[in-house]
């Protein structure tokens with residue numbers, strides 16, 4: 001199969017999927033005014049990857065077909081392979097300024113991780129490991145975009161899945177047939193789902209005995225009968241034009257609640273079935289969570305680079321760039337960005353290779369970076385708000401004010417900066433506000449806090465994987481030091 005172009009991708013999305021938005025059922029997400037620009041942004045990523053001069057950077061050869069396929073689907077077996085995955089994700093993240101979190105390479109990383117350890121799934125039967133391997137190969141060879149919903153709905157967190165007031169609130173199995181299973185219930189929060197080909201449904205939250213019906217891992221086509229997508233409100237819809245809302249208008253990837261209304265799933269799409277242990281182990285005894293979140297960090301570092309670039313330009317415009325106090329604050333910002341940048345490189349250089357030749361990005365660096373992201377991200381945005389003063393607010397109401405000659409003259413005269421004219425200044429500050437202050441910007445803060453789960457859970461992961469033995473050995477060594485000069 002040849003590379004998938006943006007046009008092929010956009011055409012394939014008009015497949016009868018059911019998306020509920022603003023009281024409408026949307027038949028075609030690629031033409032609806034609130035949704036089409038993000039679809040085009042995803043499509044551009046396919047075009048970038050398919051460009052002949054990007055072949056080496058963006059593709060590798062499928063061992064099944066001999067054709068070029070996206071590096072997002074390459075299972076890393078060496079440090080160089082992981083670097084190649086990073087460069088792939090960096091290219092896409094730079095094209096979207098790190099503002100689209102769930103591009104195809106995120107869940108592709110999870111699928112690579114499952115396929116790297118098929119024997120884990122075999123413990124429940126060869127049909128499950130075959131399903132994992134063959135879906136991975138199809139997704140890779142057909143350049144599929146898979147999104148995921150792996151967190152139960154926030155209906156009543158005080159009770160386990162099977163004790164919710166209705167057993168079909170959380171997505172779970174309601175029927176088994178010779179050909180497959182039937183799923184009913186809801187799961188959150190599938191970012192990008194309305195633009196994807198398949199949804200991976202599983203559960204990363206801890207489940208307990210009695211919750212077996214919810215302990216599954218499977219994929220369904222987004223257009224499957226009974227799949228209903230409820231995206232949160234569209235920020236692109238609120239963007240009156242792309243000058244005043246340069247980011248909302250282009251990169252609103254959407255986040256959807258997914259409802260499975262008795263969806264039939266054939267066995268060949270089921271990786272884990274009513275199995276508490278495997279449902280848990282798929283995340284931690286395979287490199288799936290590490291590959292998927294390696295992409296998340298590549299994307300985040302790119303976004304931070306964009307963010308600090310905005311801060312630098314704001315300082316240049318306000319004439320504060322050389323101010324020693326501003327230099328100190330910028331130093332703090334640059335230190336935080338550099339920590340994330342270098343933690344990402346550390347995932348790669350300290351990544352071990354297992355006995356099957358599969359490389360696992362370092363857990364402790366990944367989870368440490370993610371654990372602190374929820375706090376550092378807020379701190380970094382606070383610095384930018386501080387540095388910009390009123391700049392993002394003291395602007396004309398919209399770019400349309402330039403259409404009025406009298407207003408345009410005033411704006412050009414009074415709203416310029418020493419460094420640039422008023423329109424360039426306004427364009428920059430609109431980017432900064434859309435990054436931080438609009439509803440799009442605010443959702444991004446929530447995303448950085450929660451895309452990898454609540455931070456208390458990530459901190460528990462760091463605690464689980466930290467090398468306390470080496471640390472406590474040092475303490476034991478200190479306690480065993482002989483007395484100085486024979487004194488106790």
Ligand SMILES: Cc1cc2nc3c(=O)[nH]c(=O)nc-3n(C[C@H](O)[C@H](O)[C@H](O)COP(=O)(O)OP(=O)(O)OC[C@H]3O[C@@H](n4cnc5c(N)ncnc54)[C@H](O)[C@@H]3O)c2cc1C
Pocket residue numbers: 102148149150151153154157188189190191192255443446447450451452453454455456
């Ligand atoms: C914008 C966005 C996009 C997302 N995209 C996806 C996606 O594509 N796919 C997907 O599957 N998920 C996605 N998620 C993540 C996911 O759906 C959840 O939001 C995330 O896992 C956190 O779970 P929750 O929201 O149910 O919070 P809860 O688990 O209900 O926790 C809420 C808060 O309660 C407190 N709390 C609860 N329990 C404890 C405890 N034991 N100890 C201490 N404090 C506690 C904490 O303050 C915690 O932050 C996304 C989330 C956001 C915000």
